[in-house]
Amino acid sequence: MxxxxxxxxxxxxxxxxxxxxxxxxxxxxxxxxxxxxxxxxxxxxxxxxxxxxxxxxxxxxxxxxxxxxxxxxxxxxxxxxxxxxxxxxxxxxxxxxxxxxxxxxxxxxxxxxxxxxxxxxxxxxxxxxxxxxxxxxxxxxxxxxxxxxxxxxxxxxxxxxxxxxxxxxxxxxxxxxxxxxPVKYGKECIMFLFLAWVFSWSEVFSSMAYLVLEKGEGLEHVSTYNLPIAMILRKLNDKRVWALNLVYRNLGPLRKQLHDGRRACSTQCKYMSLGALDSHREAMKKEFGSWEYTAKDRSVYRVRSLLGKFPSLEWKCLNDKDKAHPKGCSIEGYMESTFKEIEESFTQIQLSDFKAKKD
CATH class of the missing domain: 3.30.710.10 (Potassium Channel Kv1.1; Chain A)
Structure with a gap:
């Protein structure tokens, strides 16, 4: 030797x-x-x-x-x-x-x-x-x-x-x-997250954590090897799973709420929104390989983007030509408060939440 x-x-x-x-x-x-x-x-x-x-x-x-x-x-x-x-x-x-x-x-x-x-x-x-x-x-x-x-x-x-x-x-x-x-999720983002944790770069840590929360797709696609950041990623992934479960928990009952007339502004809006919801499930199947509501293999950002593909229903009722259709009548519009809650939770992530803990 x-x-x-x-x-x-x-x-x-x-x-x-x-x-x-x-x-x-x-x-x-x-x-x-x-x-x-x-x-x-x-x-x-x-x-x-x-x-x-x-x-x-x-x-x-x-x-x-x-x-x-x-x-x-x-x-x-x-x-x-x-x-x-x-x-x-x-x-x-x-x-x-x-x-x-x-x-x-x-x-x-x-x-x-x-x-x-x-x-x-x-x-x-x-x-x-x-x-x-x-x-x-x-x-x-x-x-x-x-x-x-x-x-x-x-x-x-x-x-x-x-x-x-x-x-x-x-x-x-x-x-x-x-x-x-970094502005994209990937290994650079995770490496910057680790640097920010070790050297106490608070703003960098918060921005990288937000990126992991918003665009991360699950720990099964991440191998950290000897980089001691697994504890941080597990905690962030738990938050990501919570966010997606919240989306699905509120998206699930939407069909019944629309059918019962509790969300749509009119009968026409109800049927168009129900059609958009069915299209969303088909789009999920094409995008993710499954229409099942799960946190596996998908990011909060991608799910929200998928919902945003169905625009607001911009039309006017024939019986009321002077009244524009409400802008909130879309799948994304119905879920706006849910995503607002998620975003507020993500932006509250601080370095101090992790600093005292080691992997």
Missing amino acids: AVFTHDIVPDGDLYIVLKSPDSKITVPIIDLRVYGTDPPALSRDATDVEATRWYSPAIATHRYGRKEAVQHRFRVSSQTLTVVSPIFKIMLGGSWKESAPADATSPSNSTAIREISTGGWNLHALITVLNIIHGRHNKVPQKVNLKFFVDVAVIVDFWQCAEAVSLATNLWRSRQGWHKT
Whole structure:
């Protein structure tokens, strides 16, 4: 096994040992529904989140895809780490198995140095986090791609040291122009959601959460692998399911309400609305492969758009030529209050609802 040693702090009293570098998968896999196909199909989100990779000059010989077993040892300051990270404070202050004296494989002059082992993290992200924490800012990249940013965030989240790296992360965010967040649901959206959670970007978190709630199609089409965001997505998906169930719960009795004359403004309107409702069920079957009212494989946005395909009934009664037909007489119009309730609930999602909880 190849062993590489890196002196972040040459006279440091701690080794962080990284085993199996770059083995964690932090880019989620998202399958998106392709609408208008028969039968309904899914397409893998192929958005590039790794443009312009960055490698630390100190370890430029190590590249992605290396096959042999590799171990990297980083010499650091335990005092610095315990100041910025409560996780290190616990590990180094107690008898955790992660913290132990360096073994015989360590350099001979470091037998008294303790070591902590970890595994799987992106090698260049780890050395970047350690450089930031130890004030080696000239070793920190000025721009990074989205995947690298997320790899850094995974480490920062685990060590709970977001404040210590905030200067660099705020610089990356501003220089990348990431004040413009994704407008489409997919892996970029979920990765931004994770960044917003780790670094406490409240507005970004709310906007990305809204996107997941409105356009997400269920967790069965999302694989997060080693990205620790599953808890957040489960909670958001529960909210999405609640919203769709509310739509169906109010849409279900609409036929009887129309038939009994409790919703339509006239007999003509009643029959036209009933016809539109039947057409809606057929449209659902064509769009989703089933007319069943279920939250599986469909988004709140798509269901609402489908209802909106049936416009208001713009006509006038022959017996009352001066009176225009009410604009609210449409399937979407009947459901307007339901979608208003859903939208208000979605916009109330805040970072603080999730911040104290971990996956």
